[in-house]
Amino acid sequence: MRVIFALVLMVGLGLAGGAVYMARNYIEGYQSELAKERANRKPEIETVAVFVAKRSLAYGEALTKEDVALVQFPKRVVPEGAFRAVEELFPANEDRPRLVLRAMEAKEAILAVKVTRPGEDAGLTTRLERGMRAFAIKVDVASGVSGFLRPGDRVDVYWTGRVRGSGADLGSDEVTKLIEAGVSLVAIDQTANQDVEEGQVARTVTVAATPQQVAALAQAQSTGVLSLSLVGATDDTVATAIEVDQRSLLGIQREEVALDVEEDKVCTIRTRKGAEVVLIPIPCTN
Structure with missing residues (x-):
């Protein structure tokens, strides 16, 4: 019995060892093939x-x-x-x-x-595109949007003043008019840093403008008051011509004055020619 038991045990151990060996070879072969496939596989994202x-x-x-x-x-x-x-x-x-x-x-x-x-x-020269010029505009807490302006923002520029000239209407009212729309700011006071964290009330802002715009802004600044209006970062609308005076603001209609036109006076004398009476024009003395 002991000999039979020993033989059965040896056969069982042999079968178990063979099974382990075969399983190990299978796993190693599978892992080897998987590694080769991964090595040959191209990355999904270039x-x-x-x-x-x-x-x-x-x-x-x-x-x-x-x-x-x-x-x-x-x-x-x-x-x-x-x-x-x-x-x-x-x-x-x-x-x-x-x-x-x-x-x-x-x-x-x-x-x-x-x-x-x-x-x-x-400096500013690196912020100016080809054909653009830097122009400084004087501002205060009201005209400068209360210190919320930053380099890189876009603003609309309004002019307020009196139109000088001859005539009954010219120069009679103050006018506010949009003169430049979507102008880019390149500096606030003496800094061009776009990452200013704290808001401050600026005394001057520098804008990037074409030479024609620079001339218009210079003329406007010397003849009236300039105010800025901040444009939204994602706003792509185009501002139309805007002009407001005191009368349109208050809804006052202009009165049309009717002028009395004096008709030309004609003086005549009556002359009888036979049975017919003829009116002959003559210069009026009065």
């Missing part, structure tokens, strides 16, 4: 390398190689103006740094609109 900020960057800071890093971005959502090569962001044989134009947070993509060109100043 990515490209893009430079991002390693730390928070403030307006006016110099951008260095230590401040940036390359990370993988989905190719379909890479922001326009992103830098993908070190030669683009830091050109060879160029020791002058780029300056930060807009504050950036850590891991935010470095874009061309957020930094200057190498060696370029982070």
